[in-house]
Amino acid sequence: MQATAIAQPNIALIKYWGKRDVERNLPAVGSISITLCALYTEVNVELVADLPGDVLLVNGVENQPMLPRVSACLDRVLGEKRAFARVASDSNFPIAAGLASSASAFAAMTVAAAAAANLSYTSEALARLAGATSGSAARSLFGGYAELSNSGDTINVSSLCEPESWPLEVVVAITEPGPKPTSSTVAMELSRQTSPFYDRWVLQQEHDLDVARAAILKRDFAQLATIAEHNCLKMHSVMWASRPPMVFWNAATMRCLQTVRRLQGEGCNVFFTIDAGPQVKAVCLPAEVERVRLALANTPGVQKIMTSSLGSAARLVNAA
Numbered sequence: 593m594q595a596t597a598i599a600q601p602n603i604a605l606i607k608y609w610g611k612r613d614v615e616r617n618l619p620a621v622g623s624i625s626i627t628l629c630a631l632y633t634e635v636n637v638e639l640v641a642d643l644p645g646d647v648l649l650v651n652g653v654e655n656q657p658m659l660p661r662v663s664a665c666l667d668r669v670l671g672e673k674r675a676f677a678r679v680a681s682d683s684n685f686p687i688a689a690g691l692a693s694s695a696s697a698f699a700a701m702t703v704a705a706a707a708a709a710n711l712s713y714t715s716e717a718l719a720r721l722a723g724a725t726s727g728s729a730a731r732s733l734f735g736g737y738a739e740l741s742n743s744g745d746t747i748n749v750s751s752l753c754e755p756e757s758w759p760l761e762v763v764v765a766i767t768e769p770g771p772k773p774t775s776s777t778v779a780m781e782l783s784r785q786t787s788p789f790y791d792r793w794v795l796q797q798e799h800d801l802d803v804a805r806a807a808i809l810k811r812d813f814a815q816l817a818t819i820a821e822h823n824c825l826k827m828h829s830v831m832w833a834s835r836p837p838m839v840f841w842n843a844a845t846m847r848c849l850q851t852v853r854r855l856q857g858e859g860c861n862v863f864f865t866i867d868a869g870p871q872v873k874a875v876c877l878p879a880e881v882e883r884v885r886l887a888l889a890n891t892p893g894v895q896k897i898m899t900s901s902l903g904s905a906a907r908l909v910n911a912a
């Protein structure tokens with residue numbers, strides 16, 4: 593009655609920002625992501641008959657604020673007439689800091705909970721369950737390049753390309769390891785309700801998805817770079833124009849963008865993307881990774897660098 597699973601965070605190149613159905617957590621826009629391999633969350637779920645309630649440990653420390661979301665995730669996977677669970681989640685990177693820790697955590701938790709109860713689901717079904725708790729978690733059920741659709745009556749994820757078919761590298765520049773002030777869930781609802789740019793953002797997303805999908809299928813780095821940077825800056829423009837404004841960047845975030853622009857000017861195959869936090873992810877061809885790592889490490893304000901290749905889908909480690 594216990595199982596452990598591992599999942600990697602994924603980074604959206606075409607971003608999910610906004611919900612069309614809050615209750616069912618259905619996204620207003622489709623998204624395309626890459627799953628990383630060097631960053632991971634390992635989750636153990638133990639179902640215990642005489643436990644008085646669910647218990648959550650995050651990196652070894654009991655966590656109450658996240659517990660309702662974890663319990664709701666367990667209810668979805670196991671049904672509401674379930675035994676209570678002891679859940680332990682351990683990540684090797686800063687959590688709640690715009691590094692997609694909820695994606696890896698809820699993807700791993702969904703896989704572990706199903707295995708602990710001996711339930712067998714397809715990857716698509718697990719993605720639907722994980723995505724109902726955290727939209728981006730659905731994408732971590734797939735490795736390499738994944739697309740989360742905004743059509744249909746449910747959460748739908750599919751694989752676009754395996755990681756080894758087009759191996760890119762990601763250099764993560766951490767400019768502030770502490771937790772962000774506003775959760776993505778709250779921030780994207782604020783954008784939907786108050787940003788004058790939100791409707792336009794939703795309207796243009798199909799075009800950005802088409803361009804990025806085509807770039808991935810033909811391995812066209814320059815095309816992917818241009819559309820990913822455009823989509824990222826558009827998402828942040830939506831946030832900046834929200835009321836109250838949501839500016840997740842700091843001075844070092846901006847300096848990292850300037851570093852990437854300088855590298856591009858020197859002919860380096862690299863582009864940036866930024867999520868709901870101040871960290872900058874630089875995506876590059878494998879031959880450029882050391883150059884990009886050094887340039888970002890030498891950018892004032894960068895506190896830590898992590899590099900990663902593309903990784904595989906969430907998976908079970910053990911069950912008993």
Ligand code: 2P0
Nearest residue numbers: 604607608726727728776777867868
């Ligand atoms: C993404 N983000 O596509 C976008 C880009 C952050 C910026 O998905 O409310 O934690 O749990 O469905 O998945 C982060 O939001 O939000 C996110 P919920 P989630 O990766």
